[in-house]
Amino acid sequence: MNMNVRALGPVRPLPREAKPDRAEVEAAVRTLIRWSGDDPLREGLLETPARVTRALEEAFAGYAQDPAAILQKSFDETEGYDEMVVLRDIRFESHCEHHMSPIRGHAWVAYVPDGRVVGISKLARVVEAYAKRLQIQEKLTAQIANTVNEVLKPRGVGVVLKATHHCMTTRGVHKPGTDLVTSRMLGCFRDNQELRRELLQMTA
Numbered sequence: 001m002n003m004n005v006r007a008l009g010p011v012r013p014l015p016r017e018a019k020p021d022r023a024e025v026e027a028a029v030r031t032l033i034r035w036s037g038d039d040p041l042r043e044g045l046l047e048t049p050a051r052v053t054r055a056l057e058e059a060f061a062g063y064a065q066d067p068a069a070i071l072q073k074s075f076d077e078t079e080g081y082d083e084m085v086v087l088r089d090i091r092f093e094s095h096c097e098h099h100m101s102p103i104r105g106h107a108w109v110a111y112v113p114d115g116r117v118v119g120i121s122k123l124a125r126v127v128e129a130y131a132k133r134l135q136i137q138e139k140l141t142a143q144i145a146n147t148v149n150e151v152l153k154p155r156g157v158g159v160v161l162k163a164t165h166h167c168m169t170t171r172g173v174h175k176p177g178t179d180l181v182t183s184r185m186l187g188c189f190r191d192n193q194e195l196r197r198e199l200l201q202m203t204a
């Protein structure tokens with residue numbers, strides 16, 4: 001099996017009948033509390049399963065979003081604008097798929113339009129739609145770049161992500177202060193050294 005193709009493929013949401021309901025998730029949280037050694041029925045913990053379930057709902061809201069659809073509405077009245085467009089420093093929060101622990105970082109999404117541009121908030125929403133899923137940073141980076149490339153069909157796309165992984169900084173090897181930098185360059189960003197350098201300088 002080709003792992004790369006598998007890893008980068010679209011994430012299909014589970015069929016509705018396979019998705020547990022809220023009561024099941026709250027029961028699972030009560031199990032975790034019991035397993036930790038505490039009593040889910042004591043007063044301080046009574047509302048905890050409901051709160052955790054709401055937090056999970058927010059953390060994984062991206063599964064309900066279609067990133068390609070977000071970019072569908074684009075504009076072509078650009079007067080021939082063909083320079084780099086960069087949305088800088090987009091804050092994102094994700095969760096690592098190996099430990100379900102937080103990944104926090106910033107994204108830079110750049111493209112050189114070929115006649116069509118999108119509203120800038122749309123680029124941030126694409127980052128959000130993929131970040132609010134279980135992720136590894138490499139895949140998140142590739143998914144953002146690939147989607148902008150496929151939907152907008154620009155001359156090139158460059159995506160840079162810098163993030164800290166709680167599974168690295170607070171457990172296991174305990175390396176606080178480290179961050180992981182990933183990038184994906186397509187089209188003119190891959191071919192043109194100058195353009196790529198310009199983008200990478202912005203992220204330094």
Ligand SMILES: [Zn+2]
Binds near residue numbers: 097099100
């Ligand atoms: Zn992890």
